[in-house]
Amino acid sequence: MTERPVTLGEGARVLARGIRAEPGVFTLSVLGAVLFGLATVASARAVGWVTDTLIAPAFRTGTVEAGALARAAGVLVGLGLLRAAAIVLRRLFAGVMQYRLQARDRRAVTRQYLRLPLSWHHRHPTGELLSNAGSDVDATWAPIAPLPMALGVVVTLVLAAAAMVLADPLLGAVGLLVFPLVLVVNVAYQRRMAPLAAQAQALRAEVATIAHESFDAALVVKSLGREAEETARFAAAASRLQAVNTRAGRLRGTFDPMIEALPTLGVLAVLLLGTWQVATVGLDPGTVVEIAYLLTIVAFPVRAIGWLLGEMPRSVVGARRVDRVRGASGAMPAGADDLPGTGPLAARTDALRFGYEPDVPVLSDLDLDVAPGRVLAVVGATGAGKSTLVGLLVRLVDPDRGQVSVDGADVRTLAPGVLPRVGAVVLQEAFLFDDSVRGNVTLGDPFGDGQVWQALELAQVDDVVRALPAGLDTRIGERGTSLSGGQRQRVALARALVRRPRLLVLDDATSAVDPEVEHRILDALRAAAAGTTVVVVAHRPATIALADEVAFLDGGRLADHGTHAALLARNAAYRDLVTAYEQEAAEVLP
């Protein structure tokens, strides 16, 4: 995607947004900057004043009185004190403003991550999202740091300009030429810098994406010995980023010296012209010195404004990237209905159709009907769409056509939070948070420890948790105790069970456990599931036997429906699928 050119206007609008959001600290910071500016100009005038009233007479007359010295010293030190106080005011509040704006943007962006549907997440690698929340937000508000100072020095500039013109109109005007020239140089810079800044931010995201994926894959990388290839892949992206950064640096290196040289050229012009004026019209030499000194003082503010303007392209690019996330739509629509009651729910799908890609449906025309309190086993070959069905039942995704309804209500009409409250799902791959066992089971909901232990017992993982050093408080997840695959799955099962869901959807949630344990879980589940409707994706005959009825999926369609025994009898494909394991075992055993 080609970037629109960055204009000063857009950069200013980004900053204006920030100012509107934090007017208080901004005002304080600018106050400090203005104070600093005033003090700086006053210092310049003081030098001029000291030159005229102290130094020149002293050298001329050969004497000086102590009081005059003390007065001069006092003024200069006092102004230094004032400047110090002003800096504290300016810098501190500029920082507070910058960090508050960053935090604000980050909250907004991460809220979007939580809000947007999984389909959006499929299109955006995790690393890129980290980059949006991190680097892009940083870039957006980077100019805030020099902003108050830049605004403050505008005051300095105005006062200095006024002082210059007042001291001598002609010389002052010559000195003033510096300012518009700086602006012209900067506009040229903006135009060239913007595309580079955009590329740099995009490449930062790419580097983050590769790093995140690669570290996720660390075990596979190690076990296949692909460290060198991964590093080469990363290095390629890093070197592309390096190239763009270097080019941006060269550009900066071209324009910064230009901006810096302008005030100096101004001083030289003033000196030349001023000397000529002293010679021809008898201008006071002190005036020339004062104007020259003012221009010297002005050099720093000009550079400060240069910095601010120099940061703008990156800021605008960052803001655009952040706004893209903030403006992303596609959150799944929700209604306001509730599901009152406590009994098991009825679940139903009508003409369900879903595909991850437009022309490749994973489920077609699926009609399912589960009466409350029944246990339905969903059986099908790999890729038949079972996990997809699970996702649709708990509304992780919305179907392309057809509807999913619970107790007669289309799930899309339910208020947010209703379905997660009454339903629970255990996905095929158990995801544990970087949290305690308790935290992973309760997910912050107010379940008592007793209930947690009950759920853990049901899931046949209580003995494991009891053996942990801190019991329920033991940290599991990314940085914590590593549990085996089966243990993780059972904790995820406990997470679902503790809620006493009215609709329980299991995507083969007992696969990673030893057969003995699975047997016990299934028994416990059958006992506990009395008040729950259960939809379970099943592979093992033991699991299927748990069900009251079976839905047989083939190629995304409902191929057959009935009891396990009935399907075994009448459906050859079903029979082949379910008993393949046993046939295989029969072949191997003597």
Place this chain on the structure above:
Amino acid sequence: MSARAALAEARAGAAVGEVGSGSAWTTVRRGLALSPQIRAGLGVTLVLALVATAGRVIVPVAVQQTIDRGFGAADDAGVDVGFVATMVAVALGVVLLTAGCAFAMNARLFRASEAGLAALRVTAFRHVHDLSVQTQSTERRGSLVSRVTSDVDALSLFLQWAGVFLVVAVAQVVLASMVMLVYSWQLTLVVWVTFAPLVLALRVLQRRLAAAYLAVRERVGAMLGAVSEAVVGAQVVRAYGIEARTGDRIDAAIDAHRHAAVRAQSFAVGAFSTGELVAGLATAAVVVVGVLLGLAGEITAGRLVAFLFLVTLFVQPVQLGTEMLNEMQNAIASWRRVLGVVDTPADVADPGAGGGGAVLPHGPVEVEFDQVGYAYPGGPPVLHDVSVVVPAGQRVAVVGETGSGKSTFVKLLSRLMDPTQGTVRLDGVDLREVRFDSLRARVVLVPQEGFLFDDTLAANLRYGRPEADEAEIVAALADLGLDDWARSLPRGLATRVGQRGESLSVGERQLVALARARLADPDLLVLDEATSAVDPATEVRLARALRRLSTGRTSVTIAHRLSTAQAADRVLVFDAGRLVQDGPPATLREAGVYARLHAAWTRGGRRDRPQP
């Protein structure tokens, strides 16, 4: 016991380093050592910086000359416009020259620093992969990513922005001092003496600032870690409706970072605003002492006024310092975190790193465990006195209940860990002496959860052997009986599998992992059998693929399926960290742990068929 051991596992091995200790200077030195590109040609760059800075000195000199010579103040000869004109012309030349030098200096600085940082990024990245699995798991994914991204970026931005100014500022201070000395050594002394206490105070404050900024970088890592978790766990977050709670946690991390940043900045600002105060003191001192000196005839008026200009030059870097030392501490803290990764020792080191190490010969590998034991640091032993020899080409299944030590056995076999007792030998060579490139080519571990990259199926398969062409890929698939499955995908081999392989079902991901291992064609296959079940037909397919995969090489498989164990030549049964049964599956069925497991499997699998 197993869980306790597992907890110890989490603590075992070196944790990813948090901070390079020592002063900022130590950090900079270490950082430069790792990024020599930054230092390359630095001398020339500094010379250019000095020359570039000279352009600023030209102003006070020009003013001095104007006052003393041009205005005739020194010898009362009247105004000399011609002289001033010549001087201005010369000064103009100097300005243009210094602008050119400034450009060259910038270009060199950027090129060098970016090259150095790119190298650092890659070094840190590679080192993360070199760390042992245990060490990698001590830090959250997002936080590890921040060390090679945002931490290096902070450094990069600093070097781009403030690094130039710092170089110039130092040059400016040096140059101003030099010229000041020429004009009046007494006044120069006055200025230095006035600034001395500031320098001393800064050194004391360094440590505080450093700690404060390190905290900031850590909070950035924590924040990115929290965001990463919310994104990776997106399904669970939505399914359980915990968006609010997750959002709160992220908010807390964001706020923690903000507080740390403000705190660090308060330190910096307070410290360096005193620079302004000292500047005022210095100017006042120069005026007082200068006048007194002038009265004593030691200095001209012009020189005194010029000196005042020079003090500005001397002082400006201090003003800049307010903005930049902020950033510098930030950058140093970032540098520390990146160096912290690089300096974390790799527990399981590559003997081939220095060019040494043994190479395993081709052909099926013979495995020997010689009184091998393993205990996690500070924990009880999880493996006791295991001695077993697996002849080349044998197909071994490893079984045992959770926590029996079978996973540890397999990890030791593929050298993800080193035994705390005894020796593991492949073809008679101690595993610790085998070079990694030879080891990984000969021994392939297929972990339980097969990770797939966000790329095409072919690319993922090629991960097993990057130089394989399409014919070889198809052959590998066919060999495992998976070519028809691959053809059945929407775009065949060119089908994209999505992030972490999410477009494929779990069963399909296992198939890909096996095909990938087939392509890698190892001499020793170590397989931690994936346990997520698939439908029986696919399970059959998997079992068949596995059987074919383990032909012609030594294979050790942690078996979770009855069929896998039954198909092996030999079964090793682990219980409570010991090898308790060892033999062909048929003979083991009668008694012991294996009999128990076998019964459970068959009961689970044969519920609906009458027992024979």
